[in-house]
Amino acid sequence: MASTSMFQRPLTPTSSISSSGMSDAGTTFKESTGKSVLSTALHVIRTERDALTALEDLYENDSVAQDGLNNAVNVISKSVNCGGKVVVSGVGKSGKIGMKIVATMNSFGVKSAFLHPTEALHGDLGMIGDNDTMLIITFSGRTAEILALLPYLPPKLSLIAVTSHTSLPTCTLFDSRLSGHSILLPAPIPVSEVQSFGVAAPTTSTTVALALTDALAIAVARRLHLDPSIVFQGYHPGGAIGRNNVLLSKGTAISNAAVADF
Structure with a gap:
């Protein structure tokens, strides 16, 4: 006789689905599952x-x-x-x-x-x-x-x-x-x-x-900090945030230079 494991996963309740893939309510299993997921x-x-x-x-x-x-x-x-x-x-x-x-x-x-x-x-x-x-x-x-x-x-x-x-x-x-x-x-x-x-x-x-x-x-x-965003920029040079910080810094530098030239 083949031995069975002492440890079994708890049984999961199943929906009432017919062999045609339709539930008792007349919707398909896929539709029923999708609605349940979204509702949850x-x-x-x-x-x-x-x-x-x-x-x-x-x-x-x-x-x-x-x-x-x-x-x-x-x-x-x-x-x-x-x-x-x-x-x-x-x-x-x-x-x-x-x-x-x-x-x-x-x-x-x-x-x-x-x-x-x-x-x-x-x-x-x-x-x-x-x-x-x-x-x-x-x-x-x-x-x-x-x-x-x-x-x-x-x-x-x-x-x-x-x-x-x-x-x-x-x-x-x-x-x-x-x-x-x-x-x-x-x-x-x-x-x-x-x-x-x-x-x-x-x-x-x-x-x-x-x-x-x-x-x-x-x-x-x-x-x-007077401006926490400046501190944050200094401590975050990497990733998309870091790249945006560099662009912002360059933009500020260009703006300041334009004001100085004027």
């Missing part, structure tokens, strides 16, 4: 759009969110002006968002580095300097690896948290932090991902975190 994609896009609209409303009207954003910009700007940097940490998809914000901040001359919380406990804590600011991304605010890291952070290190929590008292990330060194950047979503998509995959939550950290990066860049 539009549902995801609309759900994430609605979450971004809710985030905009929150920061437009909520004093906790507004104070958090202002304080975060002030603290990061002070760190950078004192020779420090932003140390960003997160796990899983939140960690990927963290890596993206590090890249964005560095492109604006806002010195940043990514710290994996597990690696931090195995020696990478040494990257944290006296003038640094910590930015943590965790939707739940209960990520085990992040909670394990917190006791080993310098007590006076300013801690910014991008999380679903909308008030400091409910966020356990700040329980052991000194007063005045805790900054909350609320990033909730109006409908859970399980309710929206039937699975707790980071989708809406990471979209909101990405938008909020992008907003933070641009706000800090404008606080630190």
Whole structure:
């Protein structure tokens, strides 16, 4: 008797399709599949759009969110002006968002580095300097690896948290932090991902975190630099963006020369 594998993939439900390739509703399998794909994609896009609209409303009207954003910009700007940097940490998809914000901040001359919380406990804590600011991304605010890291952070290190929590008292990330060194950047979503998509995959939550950290990066860049676009051009010589920067620079040089000749 042939042996069967102990491990089998879960069965995938199949549509009711006749031998002629027509469904019970009278449409072809290709048409039915195409409509399903488009419907799913539009549902995801609309759900994430609605979450971004809710985030905009929150920061437009909520004093906790507004104070958090202002304080975060002030603290990061002070760190950078004192020779420090932003140390960003997160796990899983939140960690990927963290890596993206590090890249964005560095492109604006806002010195940043990514710290994996597990690696931090195995020696990478040494990257944290006296003038640094910590930015943590965790939707739940209960990520085990992040909670394990917190006791080993310098007590006076300013801690910014991008999380679903909308008030400091409910966020356990700040329980052991000194007063005045805790900054909350609320990033909730109006409908859970399980309710929206039937699975707790980071989708809406990471979209909101990405938008909020992008907003933070641009706000800090404008606080630190008179013209962030010039700084960005200097740090981005490669790719299509770099080529456009060269053309813009040449155009500016020609314009200036023309003015001088006149």
